[in-house]
Amino acid sequence: MTRGTGSTAGLRGQERRRGAPLxxxxxxxxxxxxxxxxxxxxxxxxxxxxxxxxxxxxxxxxxxxxxxxxxxxxxxxxxxxxxxxxxxxxxxxxxxxxxxxxxxxxxxxxxxxxxxxxxxxxxxxxxxxxxxxxxxxxxxxxxxxxxxxxxxxxxxxxxxxxxxxxxxxxxxxxxxxxxxxxxxxxxxxxxxxxxxxxxxxxxxHGNLPDVFAFGARVQVIMGRVGLGGRWMVSPATTHTPLVAAQVDLDPGSDVRLDVDPVHEHALLVDHGEATLEGEVVPPSALGYVGPGRDELRVTASTAGPVRAVLIGGEPFDEEIVMWWNFVGRSHEDVARARADWQVQLEPGADGAAPGHAEGARFGRVDGYAGPPLPAPALPDVRLRPRTR
CATH class of the missing domain: 2.60.120.10 (Jelly Rolls)
Structure with a gap:
């Protein structure tokens, strides 16, 4: 884990386990x-x-x-x-x-x-x-x-x-x-x-590092990224090796971003005619490149500027179950989280943690006038991660 300079609590070092698709x-x-x-x-x-x-x-x-x-x-x-x-x-x-x-x-x-x-x-x-x-x-x-x-x-x-x-x-x-x-x-x-x-x-974080060079502006959001030999490191906390950055290109710009070769990467294009490693990536599409490169070539056509967001990280191979707003490792993890949320809305809801006190797990948001959102019903089948 990398600890940022913002307010954080209860963070510790991590171990990684090779797993499966999700x-x-x-x-x-x-x-x-x-x-x-x-x-x-x-x-x-x-x-x-x-x-x-x-x-x-x-x-x-x-x-x-x-x-x-x-x-x-x-x-x-x-x-x-x-x-x-x-x-x-x-x-x-x-x-x-x-x-x-x-x-x-x-x-x-x-x-x-x-x-x-x-x-x-x-x-x-x-x-x-x-x-x-x-x-x-x-x-x-x-x-x-x-x-x-x-x-x-x-x-x-x-x-x-x-x-x-x-x-x-x-x-x-x-x-x-x-x-x-x-x-x-x-x-x-x-x-x-x-x-x-x-x-x-x-x-x-209101003042994240950025660099201007070669007709481009690159601002790191999380992790680290480089341009023209200058590396920028975000103060934001990460729990696995990863990166995110905003990339803005002037018309006709051709840049090479310095990246970690152990990471896989993807470029989300917001607007403009962009290419990633020579491949056209249309607006709202994601161009993915696997591990093995220490730089990524990104270009903008002469027709206009490009804005994009780069994401990436060390391949994450743990098994996870993701449903609604919860990420866990099993059906039971997700079902318990749902029940613990519902008990805050409906005291006595089935499946909540034994001895659960109202608001103990998720707390209460002050300053919002309306009621909180109830969770949707779980699907009729069991949520399970897949193995390789």
Whole structure:
């Protein structure tokens, strides 16, 4: 683990175990509630941007994918999220072709969307376990509140990083004075098994390192990345070796990013005509390259600028079960987390931990006016990770 300079708690060194592909369940969408401390509006189009939800539950059976230097282009799928006038995000992972890039297990790309006549993002309190959430914006603002007492506004080129550990709850919403556009990405990393019982933590980093060279600006979000022989290291806490960075290219730019050759990498293109190692990666698609390269060539056509997000990390081979907002190692892990959340909403809910006190695991989010989100029902079949 690398410890950042933000506020952290209960973090320790990690051990890695070689495992298998994963099985992912995606839950149904739930309509949002409108808080009283944000701009009133008749709808909340970003009701579920920060949660792993779809309108109908379905199983995603995912393999680890092949390794190597050849570029694999993964197209996104449109995922409608909750509410009577649901917005849509573009999801690249997880999917059948590839479930993970390093420890990155979830990647949603949204906007740019006009939120000038709505309340913008409205995500009521909801739980997480076994993961880190990364909120990264290109345009707009989001207010984060969590059960640790954190209250933090995040703006473009600033990082909000929440580490769930054994359990945390949080809300995210557009401030009352939010701008007309909301645009960004939501990323999750899976925590290794040795961090699943850790205490939750939250960090905000508002001045992350960047470098300008060769018609490019590269800003590190997590981990480390280099450009022109200059390495940038993020102060953000990581639990496995990984990297994330925003890459902006002027028209016609041709750059080589310095990266860790042990890592696999993927480039999510936000806009512009980009290539990764000579392969065209369309907007909202993910270009994947396996381990074995110490640099990645990224180019922009002369037609216009490019903005992209690089993610990567040491291949994460532990078995995990991911369902709704929970990451665990077994069906029982997920079922217990769901029950422990539900008992906060419905005292006496079946399956909660013995002797569970209301709010003991996930806590309470103060400052959000509406009620928390109930968990969807578990699927009728057992959630199990697959073995190789």
């Amino acid at each position: 099985r992912v369940w995606i839950g149904p969408a739930v309509a949002a509630r409108r808080p009283q401390d944000v701009a009133p509006a008749p709808e909340a189009p970003y009701a579920r941007t920060m949660s792993n939800l779809e309108t109908r539950p379905q199983e995603q059976l995912c393999g680890a994918g092949s390794q190597g230097a050849q570029v694999e282009v993964l197209t996104s799928r449109d995922v409608p999220l909750g509410g009577p006038r649901a917005m849509t995000v573009r999801r690249t992972i997880p999917q059948r072709a590839r479930s993970l890039v390093g420890a990155w297990c979830f990647c949603d790309h949204y906007g740019p969307d006009d939120v000038s006549r709505s309340a913008g993002m409205q995500v009521p309190p909801h739980p997480h376990t076994g993961l880190q959430t990364v909120t990264w914006l290109f345009e707009g603002e989001v207010m984060h509140r969590d059960s640790l007492g954190s209250e933090q506004r995040v703006r473009p080129r600033e990082l909000n990083l929440m580490t769930a550990g054994r359990g945390i709850s949080h809300s995210e919403e557009s401030p009352r004075s939010h701008g007309p556009v909301l645009h960004g990405v939501q990323l999750w990393t899976a925590l290794p098994a040795s961090a699943l019982g850790d205490r939750p933590s939250f960090e905000h």
